[in-house]
Amino acid sequence: MKKQVFVRSAYGASVWLFFLVFASSAQSEQKNPQPTLKNEKDGAEMILIPSGSFLMGTTSREVDEDFRETGLPEDWKEHTLDERPRHRQTVESFYLYKYEVTNAQYKAFTDATGHRTPLYWKGKDFPKGQGNHPVVQVSWDDAEAYCQWAGTHLPTEVQWEYAARGAEPAPGKPSRVFPWGNSWDRLQCNNSSFHAGRPLRNAEDWAEWYEGDQKVLFPLTSHVGAFPKSVSPFGIHDMAGNAWEWCAEIQAPYPDRKAADATDQKLRARRGGSWANVALHIRSADRQGTAQDDLNLFTGFRCVKPLSGEADTGGTAGLIEVEQAGDHYVNFVLTEIEATRSSLPEITRAAEAAAERIVGRDGELLSAGDRGFALEPVWRAGGIAFAHQYLPTKPVSQPVPGGESSEDPGAGSSEDEVPYYRTKQFVDHFTVQQVESQDVVMLGYENEKQERHQLNSYIEQLLSDGALVVFFGSTTTAKELGEKFGRRDNLIFIRHDVPNGGIVEIPGWPEKICSGRNIANRLRLWTFQAELISAFMRRGKIPGILLSVTYESPQIWNTPLLHDYKFIPAFNVEPVAKARFGNTYLDHLREIVSSIVPEQRPQFRKAAQWIAAAVRSDRKPFVLLIHGVNPDGLRGDPGLFKVYSEGNAYYPQFEDEVRKDDVALFVGYNWYPPRLANVVDRVGGKQILCFTLVQDVPPKSAVYGEVGELLHPTSFDQLPQGDNRIYIDLKFAQYNAVLQIPGYPVPALESSSFAEDVAYWHLVADTVQLLVEQSK
16 A cells, blocks of 8 residues: 555564655645535535646655655655646636534434444444544445435545645645645644654654554544644645545546556545644645555545536536536436446445345346336346346236336236237246245336335335345435335345436426436446346356347347356356446446537437427427337426337337328437338438447348348448438447456446437437527
8 A cells, every 4th residue: 555654663563554744834824715505415514616726746856855854764755756747737616525524424324324334433323522523434435425415526636635735826836735834733733743742753653652552542533623723725624634535536647647547446545644644644745545445544535516507526427518408417317327336335235135145045136116127127238137027917918019108017918919029928938926035126116106106015025025125216215115114134225316307407497307217226227237247256156148139039038048047157257346347337338428419419409409390380209219218107208209118119100190390209229220210201201310330230130020120330321311310329339238247258238228318318408498498
């Protein structure tokens, strides 16, 4: 670990020592007050950090001068190398917590969510009298989980150092060494020399103090704000000493700080030093990377929040610039991706419990809930192949394509109305009516009406049968279920805080639009599957994976991979660390989602204009969906379209309904749909075709039911062109699945439904925005 010095005492004992000494010159001037804001969730006071620039890091000359003045050993200089080269950074405005997150605030979080408490607490309670001390002994994942609950983010290293040092006082002049100025004073902040009552300038002195009688009192934190003279230029307290503070990113070399360049991908950045350190670590430029899961009595955190309405989260979510109303939805998805990442500790624990039942007790993996959620892992591209759907009343078939959604998911239709790929044989194979005590059931809902109708009875039956239930849903619903059913080992909650209803507000429109609930649930569902795969691998097993496109037959249930066994022998498969697959999968999704709109803004603008014109002329636009969201019954859908959504590429009813000048929006096709596109051309309509281009044409063309042979173009130029056509590339992986598993020949975990939802809701928001503007 960086900046730890291994010292052998006179008695021959070996200890790892954290220590630091530093000196400089110049005293701090008076701080300028900044605007403040209170965070609604935890009551934390936040201070506005204005935009500006500063010189980040240090130079060798500065280090040489400081080491000469303090008499530090020359070989300690190697611990400052990661602070170079010094370079200029420009920072946009953001809000930062005035104080570090306290024990009392962290207890409110653990009480509300059931998250684990630090080991130095007494069970669920922090040490008496320390409610206003910074919480420590929290991992990076713990800090991220708190941020998700509080609606905040961890600061980036750039944000943190800028807030601690202040802006560049003059061109080319570095800002402060310490938050208060350039001179070291051991009495100015909570540090080891302060507690020792004397300067600690070498390892022996530090060890004598650290191993002394006061050790039983650790952690020696102080209440936040106890050292008012150490306040940073912006009025932020305790950025020197008291507790190390986690930053958002993997610690990587300057100036680019790209995670891919980091020598150790497991180290997350920390800043500011702690009560156990002396001056070297307490300089604002100092960096110390520490394992993401490290729990120690020195490390806490504080939070950052973007300005209201801005798309800046400190670089953690890679948000796009807002130019159209739909961009807010894209940024919501990107933010939820990072919120899911912060939930990985809970997701991983759930995956471990599930794998233990499935592998250790030969259990089945089932999904349940409404149709949109439950069918995701059953046969969606790249899902875990042996996930079956739990339905207490087994249907003959699924609802009719294009028909109304049923309150009862078990309601079926006559056999001749069943889509060809959902025959009775198919449904029988993938539907389970009774669970066993060793089974695991993933349960969630996209439609609030069905959730109210089914949820309690489903959970009551599943718990009675002894199954492990992993519920994906809102914090509010999880709390209600916890109160109803109590704390149980076989009921696990994977929560989100996305509201029921719309999440995008457009001035002049009566209600918020664009449902976010389905994205929140699906993100956590698929990340859970990623972690479940790695949990199997750690047990010497590997699951059968459903390929994104088999190019064999839609009747995929009868292939040996899916039908005859659950696991493929894990020959030559190395165990995968927890959170690795989850992070990798979320990284893929972030890249896909953030790339769809910026390069295709003209297409999105033109498409919204077509849809808005159709709505104004009372011509109902059509939307034909295949994999993504079905807006029927979802709050937040303004009802612009006549919806066809059955996961099929062929809608015979559509051919009889589309007319001249109608607009047809095709979303989510893995291919160009020639038959449907030709229908629109024949009647003189307009069409917006959203699908993904492939990198390589498959060696064998797929034949998909009534649609016939499917076209997989590598360029839109290979397709018919015209003034009545708009093409939008959804950018998702070539055959949907994105996760490559070491030692396994096919990719896993689908990505298309997220891209499809982005395209659909972006166009909905853009159209509403146009309708409002044109009505004025």
